[in-house]
Amino acid sequence: MNTKLIIRIAKSLLLARWRQTLVAAVGVTFSITMFITLLGFMNGLNDLLDSLILNRTPHVRLFNDIKASKNQPIDLSGRFKAYHNFIKSIKPSGNSTEIRNNGLIMQVLRKDDRVLGISPKMTAQVFYNIGEIDITGVVNGIDVEAESKLFFFQDYVTEGSYLDLKNVPNSIILGKGAADKMLAKIGDVIQITTPKGERFPLKVVGYFQSGIVDIDKVQSYASIKTAQKLLGVTNSYVTDIQVKLKDMTLAPVLSKEYAHIFNTDAEDIQTANSQFETGSSIRTLISYAVGITLLIVAGFGIYNILNMMIYEKMDTIAILKATGFSGKDVNRIFITIALSIGFFGGITGLVCGFLLSSVIDQIPFNTAALPTVSTYPINYDLKFYFIGISFSLITTYFAGLFPARKASKIDPVDIIRGK
Amino acid sequence: MQHSTIIEAKAINKSFHDPVTIPILKDINFSVNKGEFTSIVGKSGCGKSTLLYILSTMDTDYEGELLIDGISMQGKKEQDLARVRNEKIGFVFQFHYLLNEFTVLQNVMLPGLKLNKYSEQELEHRAMEHLRKLGIENQALKSATQLSGGEKQRVAIARALINDPLIIMGDEPTGNLDKKNTEVVFEIFQQLATEYHQALLIVTHDPSFASRTNRIIEMEDGRIIKS
Numbered sequence: 272m273n274t275k276l277i278i279r280i281a282k283s284l285l286l287a288r289w290r291q292t293l294v295a296a297v298g299v300t301f302s303i304t305m306f307i308t309l310l311g312f313m314n315g316l317n318d319l320l321d322s323l324i325l326n327r328t329p330h331v332r333l334f335n336d337i338k339a340s341k342n343q344p345i346d347l348s349g350r351f352k353a354y355h356n357f358i359k360s361i362k363p364s365g366n367s368t369e370i371r372n373n374g375l376i377m378q379v380l381r382k383d384d385r386v387l388g389i390s391p392k393m394t395a396q397v398f399y400n401i402g403e404i405d406i407t408g409v410v411n412g413i414d415v416e417a418e419s420k421l422f423f424f425q426d427y428v429t430e431g432s433y434l435d436l437k438n439v440p441n442s443i444i445l446g447k448g449a450a451d452k453m454l455a456k457i458g459d460v461i462q463i464t465t466p467k468g469e470r471f472p473l474k475v476v477g478y479f480q481s482g483i484v485d486i487d488k489v490q491s492y493a494s495i496k497t498a499q500k501l502l503g504v505t506n507s508y509v510t511d512i513q514v515k516l517k518d519m520t521l522a523p524v525l526s527k528e529y530a531h532i533f534n535t536d537a538e539d540i541q542t543a544n545s546q547f548e549t550g551s552s553i554r555t556l557i558s559y560a561v562g563i564t565l566l567i568v569a570g571f572g573i574y575n576i577l578n579m580m581i582y583e584k585m586d587t588i589a590i591l592k593a594t595g596f597s598g599k600d601v602n603r604i605f606i607t608i609a610l611s612i613g614f615f616g617g618i619t620g621l622v623c624g625f626l627l628s629s630v631i632d633q634i635p636f637n638t639a640a641l642p643t644v645s646t647y648p649i650n651y652d653l654k655f656y657f658i659g660i661s662f663s664l665i666t667t668y669f670a671g672l673f674p675a676r677k678a679s680k681i682d683p684v685d686i687i688r689g690k
Numbered sequence: 691m692q693h694s695t696i697i698e699a700k701a702i703n704k705s706f707h708d709p710v711t712i713p714i715l716k717d718i719n720f721s722v723n724k725g726e727f728t729s730i731v732g733k734s735g736c737g738k739s740t741l742l743y744i745l746s747t748m749d750t751d752y753e754g755e756l757l758i759d760g761i762s763m764q765g766k767k768e769q770d771l772a773r774v775r776n777e778k779i780g781f782v783f784q785f786h787y788l789l790n791e792f793t794v795l796q797n798v799m800l801p802g803l804k805l806n807k808y809s810e811q812e813l814e815h816r817a818m819e820h821l822r823k824l825g826i827e828n829q830a831l832k833s834a835t836q837l838s839g840g841e842k843q844r845v846a847i848a849r850a851l852i853n854d855p856l857i858i859m860g861d862e863p864t865g866n867l868d869k870k871n872t873e874v875v876f877e878i879f880q881q882l883a884t885e886y887h888q889a890l891l892i893v894t895h896d897p898s899f900a901s902r903t904n905r906i907i908e909m910e911d912g913r914i915i916k917s
Binding site: 273276279280283284286287586587589590591592593594595596597598599600682683684687688 | 739743746748749768769772773775776777781783785787788789790791792800801803804805806849853861
């Protein structure tokens with residue numbers, strides 16, 4: 272009915288000035304293209320950087336920290352019960368970082384519905400022997416299969432096979448940095464010294480690259496059995512239990528719960544990596560700000576073009592009003608014009624944005640720090656496309672609002688009598 | 691039925707207030723009946739066009755009462771007035787005001803599409819009928835820019851007729867036309883009045899045009915001096 276007629280009039284007004292219309296639409300297209308590309312690229316990068324840390328980080332980590340005794344002598348005195356006591360003299364002693372009773376804890380965790388999986392771990396401080404000098408290092412004893420399944424260990428083993436860690440006795444996967452220092456090739460046997468002073472030969476079965484160079488200089492991986500042997504402890508010795516949850520957002524709550532039940536320390540991923548989330552959200556914020564700025568500029572373009580169109584089409588508006596179109600109808604005609612520029616410009620922008628993203632996705636991007644990536648990362652989340660088209664409609668609507676209102680207020684008598 | 695009142699003006703006064711108050715229309719009382727071919731004449735600046743725009747409902751800034759088809763226009767919303775214009779009044783101005791973006795046929799159909807009383811096919815048929823009546827049916831599919839001045843004015847008349855208005859109002863409809871085309875337009879008006887009993891209210895300063903209408907309203911200094 273009426274809507275059809277209004278669209279028809281809007282369409283012919285648009286096509287009558289198709290050159291201007293095109294310029295306006297290209298403005299919107301350009302902004303939406305940049306918006307989509309920018310957000311896709313930024314978020315691809317965010318995901319990459321996050322996964323660098325988040326994939327490798329347990330959602331909840333159970334451990335025993337070395338800390339001063341909670342029960343200091345002064346607390347035992349009845350006289351000072353009501354006071355804040357700061358005299359502390361009993362230093363940490365006797366307690367190791369081992370999680371006691373870890374077999375039972377793991378059993379309970381495996382039965383917990385909220386837990387995706389767990390992976391026990393122990394760390395051993397060692398010295399890598401390179402000729403005459405020793406450098407400090409850390410050997411992580413891991414459950415190879417659980418670690419690969421939950422924390423994508425295999426992605427970071429750049430050379431060699433991660434499964435050899437389990438299959439070859441007394442084997443080690445060295446951090447790339449450490450391996451370079453030691454001139455250790457795959458298949459070589461290296462010597463390390465344990466904290467207790469024993470020398471221990473280990474066979475190199477692979478290199479490991481985390482993306483963070485400092486870590487690669489120090490860390491290396493062995494199976495948990497090998498690590499236990501290194502330290503000369505029983506095969507129930509575990510210093511960390513890494514828990515991966517089905518829902519990461521539950522981590523802060525569950526870490527408190529587990530710390531309480533199991534009487535250990537617990538750290539959740541949000542606390543451990545809060546700086547990464549801040550970084551991600553600020554990068555996203557910047558991309559949105561740039562995208563919206565572009566759209567607002569395009570909006571001003573549309574505003575100008577509509578204003579010009581109204582001056583040119585004064586006669587048309589006057590006669591439409593004289594023959595029975597109300598101010599509201601005229602308003603709707605110009606809003607329709609603005610929205611269709613936004614809609615078609617926006618849709619084209621989405622397509623161009625997708626194409627540009629795909630092109631960026633093909634550009635080689637090789638860096639030693641990011642072993643799993645070979646091209647620039649792009650996130651193709653539909654959310655951005657949805658936001659893009661919504662933004663383009665909203666900005667063009669507002670750009671059209673004032674010219675349309677002006678058009679609807681035109682007094683036909685002024686125009687007709689002016690002739 | 692033949693003499694029922696279409697438009698009635700009761701004590702209409704209008705002044706311009708910028709920069710000082712100047713009365714334009716003073717105590718206008720008159721009515722137009724169905725089938726009457728009326729012209730309003732008067733010197734330039736006597737307020738005849740102003741009166742026409744008040745009667746057309748486009749100008750709402752006046753005192754007094756205006757009845758169209760027995761209904762008072764006082765206090766009506768802009769949208770309702772637009773509907774009244776759409777349904778009951780046809781306009782022919784000095785300038786044709788055709789939309790260049792549309793064909794002749796579409797120009798004629800536009801007020802009808804807005805009224806939405808007939809289907810599009812039916813409306814197209816009616817528009818062609820009017821164009822035929824005015825002798826320009828072979829121009830129907832041309833763009834409005836391709837027509838001559840006289841033809842354009844005839845298209846404007848067809849557009850005014852499309853919704854079967856109660857009255858056709860004209861503001862110097864022959865003002866831009868040469869003698870021959872003036873004659874054509876006048877004949878069309880006369881034919882509408884006699885054959886179709888169409889009421890017409892035409893503002894003109896052409897005495898020969900006015901003298902051939904049924905009724906002449908003469909204005910001077912914002913008053914009707916003879917009707």
